[in-house]
Amino acid sequence: MGEPRIGVFICHCGRNIAGTVDVEKVAKEVAKIPGVVHVETYVYMCSDPGQKLIIKAIKDKKLNAVIVAACSPSLHYETFSRVVESAGLNKYRFEMANIREHCSWVHLDREKATEKAIRIISAAVAKVAGNKPLVPIKAKVVRKCLIIGGGIAGITAALDIANAGIPVVLVEKSPTIGGKMAMLSETFPTLDCAQCILTPKMAEVARHPNIKLLTLSEVIDVEGYVGNFKVKILKHPRKVNPDLCRLCGLCEKVCPVKVPNEFDRGLSVRKAIYIPFPQAVPSSYAIDERYCKKCGACAKVCPTKAINLDEKEEIIEEEVGAIIVATGYDLYPGTKLSEYGYGVYEDVIDSLQFERLLSAGGPTKGQILRPSDGKPVKRIVFIQCAGSRDENHLRYCSKICCMYTAKHALLFKERVPDGDVTVFYIDIRAAGKGYEEFVKRVQEEFQVNYIRGKVSKVYRDVNGDMVVIGVDTLSGQKIIVKADLVVLALGMVPQLDRELAAKLKVPLDENGFAQEVHPKLRPVECSSSGVFICGAIQGPKDISETVVQASAAAAKVIELLSKDYIVHEPMIAEVDENLCNGCRICIAVCPYGAIEMVEGKAKVNEILCEGCGACVAACPARAIQLRNYTDEQLLNMIKAVLRGAT
Amino acid sequence: MFEPKIIAFFCKWCAGAAADLAGVSRLTYSPNVIPIIVPCTGRIEPRIIIEAFLNGADGVLIGGCHTPNDCHYMAGNFKAFKRVHLLKKMLPQFGIEPERIRIEWISATEAQKLVKVIDEFTSTIRKLGPLMR
Numbered sequence: 001m002g003e004p005r006i007g008v009f010i011c012h013c014g015r016n017i018a019g020t021v022d023v024e025k026v027a028k029e030v031a032k033i034p035g036v037v038h039v040e041t042y043v044y045m046c047s048d049p050g051q052k053l054i055i056k057a058i059k060d061k062k063l064n065a066v067i068v069a070a071c072s073p074s075l076h077y078e079t080f081s082r083v084v085e086s087a088g089l090n091k092y093r094f095e096m097a098n099i100r101e102h103c104s105w106v107h108l109d110r111e112k113a114t115e116k117a118i119r120i121i122s123a124a125v126a127k128v129a130g131n132k133p134l135v136p137i138k139a140k141v142v143r144k145c146l147i148i149g150g151g152i153a154g155i156t157a158a159l160d161i162a163n164a165g166i167p168v169v170l171v172e173k174s175p176t177i178g179g180k181m182a183m184l185s186e187t188f189p190t191l192d193c194a195q196c197i198l199t200p201k202m203a204e205v206a207r208h209p210n211i212k213l214l215t216l217s218e219v220i221d222v223e224g225y226v227g228n229f230k231v232k233i234l235k236h237p238r239k240v241n242p243d244l245c246r247l248c249g250l251c252e253k254v255c256p257v258k259v260p261n262e263f264d265r266g267l268s269v270r271k272a273i274y275i276p277f278p279q280a281v282p283s284s285y286a287i288d289e290r291y292c293k294k295c296g297a298c299a300k301v302c303p304t305k306a307i308n309l310d311e312k313e314e315i316i317e318e319e320v321g322a323i324i325v326a327t328g329y330d331l332y333p334g335t336k337l338s339e340y341g342y343g344v345y346e347d348v349i350d351s352l353q354f355e356r357l358l359s360a361g362g363p364t365k366g367q368i369l370r371p372s373d374g375k376p377v378k379r380i381v382f383i384q385c386a387g388s389r390d391e392n393h394l395r396y397c398s399k400i401c402c403m404y405t406a407k408h409a410l411l412f413k414e415r416v417p418d419g420d421v422t423v424f425y426i427d428i429r430a431a432g433k434g435y436e437e438f439v440k441r442v443q444e445e446f447q448v449n450y451i452r453g454k455v456s457k458v459y460r461d462v463n464g465d466m467v468v469i470g471v472d473t474l475s476g477q478k479i480i481v482k483a484d485l486v487v488l489a490l491g492m493v494p495q496l497d498r499e500l501a502a503k504l505k506v507p508l509d510e511n512g513f514a515q516e517v518h519p520k521l522r523p524v525e526c527s528s529s530g531v532f533i534c535g536a537i538q539g540p541k542d543i544s545e546t547v548v549q550a551s552a553a554a555a556k557v558i559e560l561l562s563k564d565y566i567v568h569e570p571m572i573a574e575v576d577e578n579l580c581n582g583c584r585i586c587i588a589v590c591p592y593g594a595i596e597m598v599e600g601k602a603k604v605n606e607i608l609c610e611g612c613g614a615c616v617a618a619c620p621a622r623a624i625q626l627r628n629y630t631d632e633q634l635l636n637m638i639k640a641v642l643r644g645a646t
Numbered sequence: 647m648f649e650p651k652i653i654a655f656f657c658k659w660c661a662g663a664a665a666d667l668a669g670v671s672r673l674t675y676s677p678n679v680i681p682i683i684v685p686c687t688g689r690i691e692p693r694i695i696i697e698a699f700l701n702g703a704d705g706v707l708i709g710g711c712h713t714p715n716d717c718h719y720m721a722g723n724f725k726a727f728k729r730v731h732l733l734k735k736m737l738p739q740f741g742i743e744p745e746r747i748r749i750e751w752i753s754a755t756e757a758q759k760l761v762k763v764i765d766e767f768t769s770t771i772r773k774l775g776p777l778m779r
Binding site: 072074098100101102103105106107108109112113115116119120123517518519527589591610611612613614616617618626629631634635637638639641642644 | 651653663665666667668669670672673674675677680681682683684685686688689690691694697698701702703715718719720721722725729
């Protein structure tokens with residue numbers, strides 16, 4: 001590069017700068033700085049004549065670095081870097097000095113503002129002198145997306161991405177996609193039947209040419225970085241060939257093993273060979289390895305010979321450019337709320353179990369019957385915030401329970417018009433389009449008795465009635481309600497294994513939910529570039545919000561994978577291997593997991609590094625520097641700013 | 647009157663953007679503070695602050711994004727806070743008053759806060775007098 005030949009172009013910005021700053025005096029002083037070989041002032045540097053003046057000077061004076069002293073770089077950095085590039089200079093050999101927003105506009109004293117402008121420009125000159133010509137970093141992108149979790153979030157994202165022409169690998173750990181939504185009876189506030197709106201989407205996933213669906217599968221290893229992930233997926237054996245299975249159900253009839261049915265949350269039994277629900281996708285039976293006794297009865301009766309009891313698990317390797325984590329939620333374990341008797345009394349159930357009772361495809365075909373004796377339920381008590389907003393359990397609000405309890409109350413009253421419904425609540429949180437109106441309707445039209453207060457105890461009396469003891473905090477009265485069935489609105493807890501989160505470099509918050517980069521501006525991105533989150537794994541949310549977030553994550557993936565290359569700013573950290581002593585401190589401070597150890601030395605992944613400089617400040621050996629913002633440059637800037645101060 | 651020399655390390659996302667907004671809003675503040683824009687306050691190590699004092703600064707102001715969530719790089723502001731906290735404990739041993747360093751969280755919209763902090767800090771340093779080297 002040779003000796004610095006720096007040109008400084010000072011803008012008057014009409015009177016915006018020149019009205020307060022003595023531009024000619026600044027020019028005279030700046031010309032004295034070593035390395036500065038050309039100084040020019042102009043009334044509007046961003047105008048066409050101003051731009052041409054810069055190009056001409058770069059060529060005529062053989063400038064190898066340029067400062068434009070004008071407005072904020074947020075306004076015209078791009079403008080001038082294009083100008084500099086068009087004159088054949090590397091754009092990283094250009095800096096702006098902000099003497100308008102940071103100087104002329106905020107000071108009144110002409111002399112002091114002029115002096116400050118000189119110092120600001122001096123610092124910029126000191127920096128640009130150390131700037132190296134750089135080229136943006138390019139890396140190839142694998143045009144395929146992995147989605148972990150086949151609930152409504154994963155399904156929505158998969159369809160959006162696949163419809164954009166990008167191949168998707170959808171990994172689901174259970175034998176069917178559909179997630180929690182498939183278990184619901186109706187959805188608030190419109191009372192759409194969950195299956196009616198969900199199953200067409202599931203079928204679309206099954207037949208989509210761009211979607212590879214892997215059920216009974218889990219991601220066991222992730223390597224690589226944005227654009228270039230290598231993923232290992234463990235596929236457990238289904239032992240039933242979905243292409244051959246005709247859903248005749250003969251196998252299920254002969255299977256001797258009975259186990260609680262998870263899909264009905266234990267309210268019914270299933271066999272070891274089963275289909276979670278009739279509309280499952282893939283549309284096929286599966287053998288549950290954990291319970292199968294390998295008696296072979298099913299294989300004998302199967303008319304299409306779809307069953308292979310010797311099928312082994314396999315490991316599938318995939319290369320993908322982006323990953324979406326949509327592993328969803330689970331209910332807070334009701335057994336932790338011992339005062340409510342969950343797990344002790346059969347007639348204390350959770351909200352998803354109640355959904356199954358309401359569901360036409362559920363264990364009672366939609367009739368509300370007591371699990372203990374099968375008698376029709378006339379009196380029902382709902383306990384909201386069961387586990388949520390509680391110092392001893394979940395501190396946060398699970399957000400959806402107010403709404404689904406109102407829905408439960410309404411659906412119960414529709415089925416049992418003469419039934420008594422009592423809801424214990426702390427606050428009603430019904431923020432959302434049509435939500436408040438829905439709750440009001442339930443309270444007024446359906447005459448559901450809402451009691452503001454906590455329940456202290458639930459037990460069964462000698463007559464077999466459930467007794468709920470609570471307090472009405474509005475009247476201060478102790479409340480005792482007798483009921484046939486008690487439903488706990490259990491809170492939502494995230495469902496993401498810590499080990500997998502670590503492999504994906506997805507940071508988890510204090511409650512175990514996946515942490516987004518910025519709650520407002522980057523709500524679906526993770527700190528590890530190329531990994532996105534959506535749905536309840538990011539925080540409690542309802543179906544509408546989940547779908548919105550899933551489409552947002554899909555849009556981000558499409559944005560990333562629509563290009564052949566990722567282009568990344570080259571102003572990133574760089575390790576001097578001769579100085580690195582392998583202490584690993586930089587690895588601990590890097591927020592992006594961008595540094596790894598290679599043969600005892602730190603190595604920066606150029607695509608992952610965002611150039612924050614945390615490692616530079618932390619390195620005890622001063623072995624790491626930020627490109628074009630080195631310690632030496634920063635120090636020279638400090639000296640330039642303070643010139644003549646000591 | 648003593649005119650202190652003050653260096654302000656502002657991160658480009660929050661405090662630096664607030665300084666832009668102060669300009670656009672035509673607020674006025676003391677010209678003694680010269681800003682150096684850094685990518686993140688987490689980039690500032692104690693050595694840099696000491697170098698500023700050695701080279702003639704009477705005060706060093708650090709402006710970053712609000713804790714806990716505003717940092718563009720997630721936790722650079724916490725890193726800066728911890729370093730400044732320790733450095734302040736150490737400075738009296740060199741005969742430097744800890745008040746000569748101030749760290750503040752200033753969001754991109756808080757131009758008024760930026761002005762208040764700059765003016766307050768300038769007057770603090772003015773009262774302390776020049777840093778004797």
